[in-house]
Amino acid sequence: MEGRKAFGWAARDTSGILSPFSFNLRETGAEDVMLKVLYCGVDHTDLHQMRNEIHSTNYPLVPGHEIVGEVVELGSEVKKFRVGDLVGVGCIVGSCGECSPCQSNMEQYCPNIIPTINGTNKDGSFNRGGFSSAMVVHQRFVVRIPENLAPDQAAPLLCAGVTAYSPLKQFMGSNRVLRAGILGLGGVGHLGVIIAKAMGHHVTVISSSDKKRQEALDILGADAFLVSSNAAEMEGAANSLDYILDTVPAFHPLGSYLSLLTVDGKLIVVAAVPKPLQFDAVDLILGKKAIAGSFIGSMDETQEILEFWAEKGLKSFTEVVKMDYVNKAFERMERNDVRFRFVLDVAGSNLDDQDGSKINTTADINHCDIIL
Structure with a gap:
């Protein structure tokens, strides 16, 4: 009914x-x-x-x-x-x-x-x-x-918050300061930075350009910023991260990011990418590295x-x-x-019905319709 x-x-x-x-x-x-x-x-x-x-x-x-x-x-x-x-x-x-x-x-x-x-x-x-x-x-x-x-x-x-929190939860209570990478600085990524910092991790934000550096470091409190398109920066950061939280919702090859992980490091994919991701198996085997997924x-x-x-x-x-x-x-x-x-x-908006009439922004649950 x-x-x-x-x-x-x-x-x-x-x-x-x-x-x-x-x-x-x-x-x-x-x-x-x-x-x-x-x-x-x-x-x-x-x-x-x-x-x-x-x-x-x-x-x-x-x-x-x-x-x-x-x-x-x-x-x-x-x-x-x-x-x-x-x-x-x-x-x-x-x-x-x-x-x-x-x-x-x-x-x-x-x-x-x-x-x-x-x-x-x-x-x-x-x-x-x-x-x-x-x-x-x-x-x-x-x-x-x-x-x-x-x-x-x-x-x-x-x-976005629980999508970052659920995979990061496994790293809570570590007896050492973990070195975290947050790949992408959008809705999920910025919350991942905040959560990882609140857990006491050393956080590096990884982005394709330099334009979010100040936001990452000065606003979100990240410890470091890495531009993935800068080959020298990526080479200098090789084998430095315990884990990477991959929040990028668009296609991106994974090989260059796997190179950032230490032995036993883990790359955790949480974004719904509409195309298959790519990596070389050798990049996993030679460092005992893992790619994992986490859903909300x-x-x-x-x-x-x-x-x-x-x-x-x-x-x-x-x-x-x-x-x-x-x-x-x-x-x-x-x-x-x-x-x-x-x-x-939503509650502060005027929603239109299909006929174009305005819906009042007050709630009256005694009426037969739910309106805003």
Whole structure:
């Protein structure tokens, strides 16, 4: 059954251009949470899906998987949240609950995960993401936002933040200062720098040009900056890093970065690159080096990164924009023209329905529609 009407912006074809769109939420089930969307991060994966570059996109597609909202309705069996709570939703909104990953609290690796965007729920309803006025999500896939963490600051942590935190977590508690490399300085990369520094690591930012050097060193507090297109710099840094977190969402050969790793070093790929990556097996064999992957993080880890951020008083570097700027935001994101993550002020935007009428920016959950 369909529930209340909601309003958002959707891509309708592979151009990826977003425009106003109205749709019906699914009915709120016994274990569901309905939330009014307040803020939503803007991610490269959204763009890939909008253009049908990864997976197989079903249009119209409402993007957005870094969602912070306010609880407005609860199913009868929901006990962990209350109406008015500030909550978050990340990349997935469902899994089988029975496989080994699910039973091990690693539900992001469930073979039957239900993604927040471009996914189909168990009842057959199609998911719409956080570029919209409201969502209905099973309570297991909702996290609590700490009281001392601003909602616009929390949004990027729900995908980009936990994507960096989950693989870096394995290096916590080392008895020596680890030498970390963060490849790429976008949304995930800048959070990776902050997290690695908060863990006490010596951090080198690796970028294809020199233009982000000052930001990396002076703003984010990195210890060193390495230009990957500078052969002399790369040669001088050979065999110096214990691990590299690869956050680049575009095609790039891996060989030159493997040369930076020490014996037993690890390169961890976390970005969804639409083309196959390349490396020479000899580069791994001669240094006992490893390439690993990591996919977002578990629900437990998502809660952990929020609490880690709040406890240490860390800051995400964001640019908050309204919904009518979203297409421009994606254009700028592709040019790396953002410091360092766009966040949509959804609740502060005027959303249009398909007929072009303006939706008021006040919430009235007593009405049949969810509006902003």
